[in-house]
Amino acid sequence: MEQTNAEVGFVMALTHATPFEWIVAIKEDAFLQMGDLVETITKIPGATAGARPRQVRLSGLVVDVGSVHEGVKLETDVFLTRRGVLPCSISRTARVRTTRVQEVGSGFEGGPGAEVWVPPLPGDAVVRVVGDSREAALYMDQMREDERVPIGLTRDQMPYVLDFAFFAGEKGGHVNISGISGVATKTSMASMLLYSLFHNATLPQRIQNNAKAVIFNVKGEDLLFLDKKNTMYENPTTPAEMAKARAVVEGYAAMQLPMNAFKSVSFRVPPQKVDDVSLAVVPHVSSRPLTDAAIVPYWWTVRDVVTQRLLRYLFSEGQDHGSQVTDLAMLLEDRLAKDFQVVPSSPWAVSLPKPGAKSSQGARVIVATLKELVDYIEAQFEQEDSEWTGKSAGQTLMAFNRRLNSAERHLKHLIRPQVNTRAGGPLEDLQAQVTVIDIHQLAERAQRFVVGVVLSRIFEARETQPQNNHVFVVLDELNKYAPREGDSPLKEVLLDIAERGRSMNVLLIGAQQTASEVERRIVSNAAVRILGRLDLAEAQRPEYAFLDTNERARVGLLKPGSMLVLQPHVPMAIEISFPFPCWATRSREANMTPPAATSGFQAIVPTVSFGDL
Amino acid sequence: MSPLRLTQDPWSPERGSSIDAEHGPEASSRSQVDIQDVEPGQPWAIVTVRPPDATTVPNWVFLDGTRRVEANLFIEDSDTNRIFPVVIGSAAVGAVQTGQQVRILTESFQVSHLMVAAHGAPSGFEPLTLQFGAQSRLYEYVVPHQAPMLGRPTSQELTATLQDKMRRMEGSLAAQIQAWPTPPEVLCIDGPLSYDTDTGESIGLIKRQSTQYLSGDHERIFADLSPGNRTPLFRIHGQQNKLGRFSWFCRLMERRGAMGMLSGIMRCEVNESIGVRRAMILANMTAQWLHHFGSTTGSDPRAPQNLYPIGALEHSLKHYLGDSLLIARSLSLSLDARL
Numbered sequence: 001m002e003q004t005n006a007e008v009g010f011v012m013a014l015t016h017a018t019p020f021e022w023i024v025a026i027k028e029d030a031f032l033q034m035g036d037l038v039e040t041i042t043k044i045p046g047a048t049a050g051a052r053p054r055q056v057r058l059s060g061l062v063v064d065v066g067s068v069h070e071g072v073k074l075e076t077d078v079f080l081t082r083r084g085v086l087p088c089s090i091s092r093t094a095r096v097r098t099t100r101v102q103e104v105g106s107g108f109e110g111g112p113g114a115e116v117w118v119p120p121l122p123g124d125a126v127v128r129v130v131g132d133s134r135e136a137a138l139y140m141d142q143m144r145e146d147e148r149v150p151i152g153l154t155r156d157q158m159p160y161v162l163d164f165a166f167f168a169g170e171k172g173g174h175v176n177i178s179g180i181s182g183v184a185t186k187t188s189m190a191s192m193l194l195y196s197l198f199h200n201a202t203l204p205q206r207i208q209n210n211a212k213a214v215i216f217n218v219k220g221e222d223l224l225f226l227d228k229k230n231t232m233y234e235n236p237t238t239p240a241e242m243a244k245a246r247a248v249v250e251g252y253a254a255m256q257l258p259m260n261a262f263k264s265v266s267f268r269v270p271p272q273k274v275d276d277v278s279l280a281v282v283p284h285v286s287s288r289p290l291t292d293a294a295i296v297p298y299w300w301t302v303r304d305v306v307t308q309r310l311l312r313y314l315f316s317e318g319q320d321h322g323s324q325v326t327d328l329a330m331l332l333e334d335r336l337a338k339d340f341q342v343v344p345s346s347p348w349a350v351s352l353p354k355p356g357a358k359s360s361q362g363a364r365v366i367v368a369t370l371k372e373l374v375d376y377i378e379a380q381f382e383q384e385d386s387e388w389t390g391k392s393a394g395q396t397l398m399a400f401n402r403r404l405n406s407a408e409r410h411l412k413h414l415i416r417p418q419v420n421t422r423a424g425g426p427l428e429d430l431q432a433q434v435t436v437i438d439i440h441q442l443a444e445r446a447q448r449f450v451v452g453v454v455l456s457r458i459f460e461a462r463e464t465q466p467q468n469n470h471v472f473v474v475l476d477e478l479n480k481y482a483p484r485e486g487d488s489p490l491k492e493v494l495l496d497i498a499e500r501g502r503s504m505n506v507l508l509i510g511a512q513q514t515a516s517e518v519e520r521r522i523v524s525n526a527a528v529r530i531l532g533r534l535d536l537a538e539a540q541r542p543e544y545a546f547l548d549t550n551e552r553a554r555v556g557l558l559k560p561g562s563m564l565v566l567q568p569h570v571p572m573a574i575e576i577s578f579p580f581p582c583w584a585t586r587s588r589e590a591n592m593t594p595p596a597a598t599s600g601f602q603a604i605v606p607t608v609s610f611g612d613l
Numbered sequence: 614m615s616p617l618r619l620t621q622d623p624w625s626p627e628r629g630s631s632i633d634a635e636h637g638p639e640a641s642s643r644s645q646v647d648i649q650d651v652e653p654g655q656p657w658a659i660v661t662v663r664p665p666d667a668t669t670v671p672n673w674v675f676l677d678g679t680r681r682v683e684a685n686l687f688i689e690d691s692d693t694n695r696i697f698p699v700v701i702g703s704a705a706v707g708a709v710q711t712g713q714q715v716r717i718l719t720e721s722f723q724v725s726h727l728m729v730a731a732h733g734a735p736s737g738f739e740p741l742t743l744q745f746g747a748q749s750r751l752y753e754y755v756v757p758h759q760a761p762m763l764g765r766p767t768s769q770e771l772t773a774t775l776q777d778k779m780r781r782m783e784g785s786l787a788a789q790i791q792a793w794p795t796p797p798e799v800l801c802i803d804g805p806l807s808y809d810t811d812t813g814e815s816i817g818l819i820k821r822q823s824t825q826y827l828s829g830d831h832e833r834i835f836a837d838l839s840p841g842n843r844t845p846l847f848r849i850h851g852q853q854n855k856l857g858r859f860s861w862f863c864r865l866m867e868r869r870g871a872m873g874m875l876s877g878i879m880r881c882e883v884n885e886s887i888g889v890r891r892a893m894i895l896a897n898m899t900a901q902w903l904h905h906f907g908s909t910t911g912s913d914p915r916a917p918q919n920l921y922p923i924g925a926l927e928h929s930l931k932h933y934l935g936d937s938l939l940i941a942r943s944l945s946l947s948l949d950a951r952l
Contacts, residue, residue, distance in 0.1 A: 071717075071925050071929065072925075073912060074912055077912075080921055081715060083668065083669055083670060083905070084669045084670045084672075084711050084712040084714075085670050085711060085715065085905060085906055085921045086715065086921040086922065086925055087710070087711070087715045087716050087717045087925050087926070088925065089716075089717075
């Protein structure tokens with residue numbers, strides 16, 4: 001697909017051109033737009049290498065374009081020009097920010113050339129970059145061939161790639177995506193990242209086959225069709241559909257990605273809410289049949305909560321920050337872990353010393369439901385035994401109780417007396433390549449519990465037993481789970497992943513509407529920053545200081561499917577667009593009819609622990 | 614009511630006055646002019662012309678020239694102890710097209726660089742070359758053959774040579790334009806038609822009224838002259854190397870408030886040789902359109918007579934002469950190098 005470099009204009013310098021920024025006067029029969037990649041080759045005055053003059057190639061990104069009437073004095077002169085009275089010329093220019101400076105032919109054995117920081121000269125010809133010069137402008141020559149993950153197309157409809165070494169931990173890790181809900185297509189972008197990761201032809205099979213991904217589905221059931229191919233592009237009928245289908249097919253072809261569904265996906269959904277938690281678990285899903293083998297419910301037992309010390313994750317609400325509630329939760333975790341005994345006949349339950357009795361001997365009670373656990377803790381508090389209350393004041397105990405009762409209301413169907421091997425259970429079994437964990441129908445306290453437990457279990461498993469394969473965690477609404485202000489056990493887990501996850505091959509693909517509301521250390525640890533459409537006021541915040549003034553305006557106008565991408569190699573945010581998903585995002589696209597009502601549910605799923613991933 | 618009235622010239626005073634002639638009953642006698650019965654069947658009264666239908670102005674071409682003196686020099690002859698004043702300067706001419714394809718015809722631009730010495734200066738003096746980076750500019754050495762006009766200062770004499778050069782360039786460009794495969798509907802030249810070359814059907818546009826051609830009763834016609842109509846043709850007799858011409862007046866802007874009777878008027882002229890019928894047609898076209906090109910006060914110090922297309926052309930031509938400061942610097946370097 002080698003094209004000739006098309007000359008679009010000349011360097012113009014009514015004010016100083018610098019090695020970092022220069023202006024192109026655009027030729028009458030050409031155009032440049034924001035996001036175009038161009039280059040100019042300039043002589044280094046007075047410098048020769050042998051007999052030939054030394055030259056520098058300045059590659060850059062068009063960050064601003066403008067036009068002006070020349071030869072007019074008044075704003076209203078445009079009317080005279082339209083009437084044919086006043087002649088004037090139109091000048092169009094493009095402001096270019098240099099992405100790379102390289103001396104031509106100076107690289108050792110075709111490697112990168114020396115940096116020579118001279119400005120281009122007025123009159124130097126400017127061309128669009130193609131082929132090798134495009135790769136150089138985008139530093140693709142600095143990435144290993146088998147580590148280029150295509151994530152979209154630049155303005156010239158050529159693939160833009162992320163460097164896997166920076167994406168997956170070797171040199172850097174984590175991705176952060178910002179953008180307004182609904183238009184910024186954050187979820188699609190994150191899914192595209194994973195799709196490309198698992199299905200591109202460049203990454204070594206060893207890495208692709210062993211990598212896992214966990215996606216928390218926070219909105220709708222869009223992500224519950226990842227395993228189905230999007231059939232909308234197969235038989236387009238209207239001209240609009242045909243044009244769309246063609247664009248999609250061409251997009252995937254340009255990115256060298258197959259058009260298919262995700263090849264290995266498991267969907268984990270919460271149980272339906274019931275008053276009697278002893279009833280059989282029925283998965284809470286409306287867009288797919290309950291008998292679908294790919295749909296597996298998840299829940300925990302009281303024994304899981306006690307043995308795995310999960311109590312603290314019931315207390316990750318915003319209002320819990322800064323209180324002593326979480327300290328008390330951890331004290332109780334210790335206490336419960338020390339006092340419990342298994343109940344052989346009921347693998348979901350624990351036996352605990354009767355409140356008021358000494359822990360080592362005496363009467364015991366069996367706790368099997370969350371309600372019973374809550375009641376048990378309250379009864380212990382009433383004993384005013386410092387082994388159970390620590391130094392907590394009465395107010396803290398009351399606050400704790402209030403939250404505990406609220407948690408019981410929202411999580412009783414998630415922590416219930418049923419064994420976990422029959423048809424689901426705790427989220428220990430990330431067996432498929434991609435596991436979608438649906439939390440969109442849960443109350444906030446329950447969402448935080450699920451996210452906190454899953455992430456801490458993944459992290460702890462890898463802390464005790466290092467693994468070579470990668471786990472990518474996709475989590476939207478980071479501002480909720482790791483807000484800038486306050487502390488919570490969940491935020492701690494996320495910070496752990498952001499700061500230490502890279503060395504354990506746990507990578508976070510985090511997203512939020514506004515990066516300014518997310519814990520700074522989480523955003524700043526992301527090697528790759530991606531922006532969809534932003535609120536214009538948000539775009540002015542220092543979290544986006546890497547954007548030029550015009551890019552800040554541009555980011556407010558990005559349409560769905562267009563993003564600005566910043567990765568460590570390239571010193572500038574590059575605008576990309578990515579094609580519509582080739583996997584289904586709703587039942588219509590998957591050629592499925594949504595199920596009518598609840599039907600019998602029996603699915604057996606083997607359980608694998610995180611340590612085995 | 615008093616017959617006396619104080620009126621104002623719309624021109625900005627730094628560009629002089631739009632009326633530069635004495636006005637009174639006797640002043641016109643100096644020019645040889647026929648006024649009555651020049652235009653067949655037309656009494657000396659306003660000629661009303663049907664307004665055009667189009668909103669876009671027609672495809673006309675306007676031609677103009679500009680000149681600039683860059684520096685005053687001297688040729689000092691140490692043998693004879695004589696000193697000859699010299700100027701170096703440039704003249705540029707070009708054209709602009711109006712209408713649908715309104716644009717400055719930069720391809721028509723011609724620029725000349727002269728080094729003019731006073732009469733009597735040695736001939737065959739080496740031309741001056743100025744260097745601008747990789748480019749150079751040659752100033753052609755010229756000494757006028759004619760002795761200077763009596764009483765005219767030498768500096769004016771030298772400038773006049775440059776002016777003549779510009780006029781000749783204008784004439785030759787006008788001839789070129791008229792020789793186009795499809796010549797413009799109308800070719801207007803900024804200034805009077807006083808060239809030795811035949812400018813064919815070109816219309817000369819005279820912004821500043823420095824000769825009074827009409828007087829007394831005839832001049833009253835200005836009271837009714839307004840944009841869209843014109844005066845009848847009158848004939849200006851030829852003299853020396855000037856051809857006879859038909860001439861008429863148009864007004865470029867509505868008179869308002871304290872504007873004088875002669876404010877905003879443009880005198881037009883064509884060569885007598887094109888015939889009175891053709892002259893009438895051209896005169897009617899100017900009555901229809903010329904005021905559409907008139908500039909507005911504030912946009913040009915010589916509004917409305919310095920027409921929009923000509924103002925833009927002038928600006929562009931001056932730009933082609935180059936940057937004065939750069940030329941002055943190159944000149945000093947060049948003269949130093951000669952020593």
